[in-house]
Amino acid sequence: MSRFQEIRRQYTLPQLLxxxxxxxxLFHGSSTCAAVDWPxxxxxxxxxxxxxxxxxxxxxILLHEETADDPNNNHSVYMRVKVLTExxxxxxxxxxxxxxxxxxxxxxxxxxxHADGSIVPFEGKPFDKVAVRTKGSHSLRIHLKSFxxxxxxxxxxxxxxxxxxxxxRVFYPPEWILxxxxxxxxxxxxxxxxxxxxxxxxxxxxxxxxxxxxxxKDHPPMLHNVPRxxxxxxxxxxxxxxxxxxxxxxxxxxxxxxxxxTLAYRVQFYYTLNSKIEDYWKEEGKYWSKEVEGF
Numbered sequence: 001m002s003r004f005q006e007i008r009r010q011y012t013l014p015q016l017l018x019x020x021x022x023x024x025x026l027f028h029g030s031s032t033c034a035a036v037d038w039p040x041x042x043x044x045x046x047x048x049x050x051x052x053x054x055x056x057x058x059x060x061i062l063l064h065e066e067t068a069d070d071p072n073n074n075h076s077v078y079m080r081v082k083v084l085t086e087x088x089x090x091x092x093x094x095x096x097x098x099x100x101x102x103x104x105x106x107x108x109x110x111x112x113x114h115a116d117g118s119i120v121p122f123e124g125k126p127f128d129k130v131a132v133r134t135k136g137s138h139s140l141r142i143h144l145k146s147f148x149x150x151x152x153x154x155x156x157x158x159x160x161x162x163x164x165x166x167x168x169r170v171f172y173p174p175e176w177i178l179x180x181x182x183x184x185x186x187x188x189x190x191x192x193x194x195x196x197x198x199x200x201x202x203x204x205x206x207x208x209x210x211x212x213x214x215x216x217k218d219h220p221p222m223l224h225n226v227p228r229x230x231x232x233x234x235x236x237x238x239x240x241x242x243x244x245x246x247x248x249x250x251x252x253x254x255x256x257x258x259x260x261x262t263l264a265y266r267v268q269f270y271y272t273l274n275s276k277i278e279d280y281w282k283e284e285g286k287y288w289s290k291e292v293e294g295f
Contacts, residue, residue: 038111038159039063039080045157046115048082054183054250058088061180062157064187068174070194075164075174076107081182083156092152094160096145097131103164105145110160112149120151122160171198173209173271176243179264184248191269192240198271202287206271211241213267219245221267243267 051060063080081091092112096105110122124147132142149158166172176189193209200206213221221243251260273280 041113041117041157045082046113046117046155048084049155050084051183051185053247056085057183057250058085059083059091059182061182061184062186064180064184065189066174066176067190067192068172069192070171070173071192073166073168073170075166075172076161077163078161079158081158083152083154083158086154089152089154092149092158094147094149096126096162097142098145098164099141100128100143101141102170103166105162106165107161107163108145108147109162110147110149110158112151113157113159114151114153115155122147122149124148124150171271173269175269176267177261177264178215178243178245178266179248179251179260181250181253181260183250184245186244186246187248188242188244189267190240190242193269193271195238200271200273204273204275204283206273208272209241209269210272211267211269215243215265215267216245219243241269 045062048060051057054060060082061079062082063078065078066076068075081088083089083091094110098105105126108126112120112122114120126145126147129144129146130141131144132140134140145162147160149160152158171194173193174191176191178187178189191209196207198206211221215221221241223239223241225239227238245265248265251264253260257263275283
């Protein structure tokens with residue numbers, strides 16, 4: 001007799017369905033919270049009250065995931081933050097900066113998980129406002145998409161995710177900022193590049209990616225290749241780059257220090273040109289000279 005048959009003989013069909021629903025957490029805490037797509041929370045994370053790596057920290061980032069998918073014009077972000085002190089409740093206020101002329105923010109979702117395991121889903125609507133506006137020939141307007149996670153208490157875990165969407169005629173190789181003002185237990189970054197020819201600045205044609213990395217030597221970005229099938233579309237990538245780190249220290253803010261992101265562990269990606277190094281700099285120098293003279 002199979003294991004399924006043994007279980008089927010012990011329980012009725014409604015009982016089996018109830019067990020399945022409970023195990024998936026479909027109705028845990030709230031009947032409106034369909035949380036099957038959130039990563040499971042370890043009991044030790046629910047019980048966590050402090051982190052020795054950053055004494056007195058108001059909160060800790062338990063999980064930080066980002067996936068930049070250029071073939072599908074999407075950059076997704078997922079954060080899980082644990083509130084450790086009353087001051088840490090400020091992390092319930094989430095602000096996403098973006099340029100509305102280039103991006104749209106979509107797939108915003110979130111929830112608050114209390115220390116007892118009860119769940120309060122975010123059911124509101126993100127608010128959009130202008131954060132920076134300049135005038136002139138190089139005018140700039142930066143928007144903030146903001147929302148607040150509900151019923152945040154001391155010991156709560158904050159889950160939220162969102163996506164940057166952009167047009168299918170442009171590509172945005174990412175910059176990974178791997179450190180934050182908070183200690184991070186685990187972070188996972190992934191970049192799926194576009195594999196075809198691209199028109200880059202000044203009308204030049206590029207193909208392939210490269211990156212500059214300021215990271216610990218034992219955590220370099222890793223390039224992976226997968227074989228392409230005859231059924232793959234022209235936009236499907238045959239490679240990706242990823243990086244996973246654990247126990248990532250916080251960047252400590254000091255008076256008169258440069259912007260934090262310039263000192264943090266980071267990886268900057270870019271698409272490369274089909275030219276030799278010497279030819280590239282000779283041509284690039286001409287553009288720089290022309291722009292300076294024009295100015």
